Amino acid sequence: MNITSLNNSKVKEWNKLKIKKYRDQEKKFIIEGDHLVNIALKNNLVESLICIEDKYDFNNKYIVTKEIMKKLSSQVSISNEMAICNFINKNKIEGNVIILDNIQDPGNMGTIIRSAVAFNFKTIIISNDSVDLYNEKTIRATEGMLFNLNIIIGNLNKYIDELRKNDYLILGTDVNKGTNISDFKDKKIALIIGNEGQGMHNNLKLLCDKMVNIKMNSKCESLNAGVAASILMSEVYHE
Amino acid sequence: MNITSLNNSKVKEWNKLKIKKYRDQEKKFIIEGDHLVNIALKNNLVESLICIEDKYDFNNKYIVTKEIMKKLSSQVSISNEMAICNFINKNKIEGNVIILDNIQDPGNMGTIIRSAVAFNFKTIIISNDSVDLYNEKTIRATEGMLFNLNIIIGNLNKYIDELRKNDYLILGTDVNKGTNISDFKDKKIALIIGNEGQGMHNNLKLLCDKMVNIKMNSKCESLNAGVAASILMSEVYHE
Numbered sequence: 001m002n003i004t005s006l007n008n009s010k011v012k013e014w015n016k017l018k019i020k021k022y023r024d025q026e027k028k029f030i031i032e033g034d035h036l037v038n039i040a041l042k043n044n045l046v047e048s049l050i051c052i053e054d055k056y057d058f059n060n061k062y063i064v065t066k067e068i069m070k071k072l073s074s075q076v077s078i079s080n081e082m083a084i085c086n087f088i089n090k091n092k093i094e095g096n097v098i099i100l101d102n103i104q105d106p107g108n109m110g111t112i113i114r115s116a117v118a119f120n121f122k123t124i125i126i127s128n129d130s131v132d133l134y135n136e137k138t139i140r141a142t143e144g145m146l147f148n149l150n151i152i153i154g155n156l157n158k159y160i161d162e163l164r165k166n167d168y169l170i171l172g173t174d175v176n177k178g179t180n181i182s183d184f185k186d187k188k189i190a191l192i193i194g195n196e197g198q199g200m201h202n203n204l205k206l207l208c209d210k211m212v213n214i215k216m217n218s219k220c221e222s223l224n225a226g227v228a229a230s231i232l233m234s235e236v237y238h239e
Numbered sequence: 240m241n242i243t244s245l246n247n248s249k250v251k252e253w254n255k256l257k258i259k260k261y262r263d264q265e266k267k268f269i270i271e272g273d274h275l276v277n278i279a280l281k282n283n284l285v286e287s288l289i290c291i292e293d294k295y296d297f298n299n300k301y302i303v304t305k306e307i308m309k310k311l312s313s314q315v316s317i318s319n320e321m322a323i324c325n326f327i328n329k330n331k332i333e334g335n336v337i338i339l340d341n342i343q344d345p346g347n348m349g350t351i352i353r354s355a356v357a358f359n360f361k362t363i364i365i366s367n368d369s370v371d372l373y374n375e376k377t378i379r380a381t382e383g384m385l386f387n388l389n390i391i392i393g394n395l396n397k398y399i400d401e402l403r404k405n406d407y408l409i410l411g412t413d414v415n416k417g418t419n420i421s422d423f424k425d426k427k428i429a430l431i432i433g434n435e436g437q438g439m440h441n442n443l444k445l446l447c448d449k450m451v452n453i454k455m456n457s458k459c460e461s462l463n464a465g466v467a468a469s470i471l472m473s474e475v476y477h478e
């Protein structure tokens with residue numbers, strides 16, 4: 001189907017997905033660029049494909065003008081393809097788990113998702129008060145890795161309870177104290193990463209079996225949250 | 240000294256420092272917020288202090304209005320203090336060295352500087368074609384750690400030559416192949432981090448003694464550059 005008018009109802013509907021309220025209502029989000037679109041297609045998560053040239057073998061496809069693409073885009077240079085995807089519905093708990101407690105920076109959340117896939121953490125649990133997973137900056141920072149992970153958004157207390165019943169070792173992070181995470185390499189790990197400024201909520205700290213931290217020079221008060229999470233996950237990586 | 244007019248010549252002069260061209264001309268940059276300002280004061284790097292309230296013990300101090308602060312600020316919420324600093328003039332080569340080859344994202348550069356201090360890398364060498372060190376986003380991401388490092392901006396080929404003459408082991412990074420960096424923990428290391436999309440320039444690869452990489456799941460093509468640099472530095476950290 002070809003669309004040439006900026007006022008087309010589909011275009012208006014897609015454009016609304018830039019806003020969290022509408023994403024939550026429709027349970028859909030928008031992705032941009034050939035890299036992300038190809039990964040989403042491969043994972044059968046594309047609902048509608050939007051492109052400038054008709055070069056994809058996909059049923060629900062819309063060929064649009066550059067002006068429409070520019071309207072829908074969140075980036076400076078226009079992409080040749082975008083897609084509307086359904087919210088990710090893979091919410092099994094398996095493998096090592098990373099838990100985000102009030103992470104606010106979309107770049108950090110995206111980076112942690114990317115690193116989680118790299119270091120074989122299979123599940124991510126995100127607190128309700130964290131930044132939106134489907135924010136375009138988060139998605140961009142994941143480099144498509146959000147399609148390769150079990151993702152749960154919800155109440156952390158509830159899920160930590162469930163993890164404990166399933167014999168997970170609950171590890172908290174603290175910049176000042178803790179043991180080396182590599183001591184637990186052979187365990188089933190659920191690792192909690194706290195907010196960029198405040199760290200973990202105190203009530204969650206009480207639920208941890210152990211606190212871990214990263215040895216470093218005391219001149220540096222703390223690491224970037226995405227970096228800290230990635231280093232810890234890398235230290236327990238195994239195939 | 241009190242300034243109340245948005246058209247004051249000092250205000251105009253400071254405001255120009257948001258642009259790289261003027262920073263390079265004046266060899267000065269602007270920092271914002273009490274955390275950064277306090278670190279810069281402690282390191283004697285502040286040339287002029289700009290604040291809303293007169294609460295600092297510092298000679299060259301300007302008390303300004305909120306409107307002036309808002310004009311000078313690059314952030315959404317206004318800070319109570321800013322400072323004009325001279326370009327950092329610590330350019331000794333010592334300790335482990337991290338080399339940035341065409342890093343383009345200011346957040347990545349800032350994160351790498353922050354992690355370098357954390358993991359006792361004492362010197363950073365930045366290629367001329369990398370993003371500007373004094374960009375406000377870079378500075379913000381360093382969390383003040385740029386004042387705790389030797390910083391050189393220049394031609395990488397020249398500095399790699401010099402490092403080799405000083406018995407440094409030159410390590411390159413490659414997502415596909417390489418040994419484990421921890422094998423070189425007891426050496427004097429110069430570690431090169433490549434561009435976010437393209438990796439290292441080929442001509443620099445030829446200058447490396449060894450290539451190192453990070454073991455990970457092949458589903459993930461690569462890590463974020465700031466994360467990769469930080470993990471590698473953490474793996475050779477010693478006090």
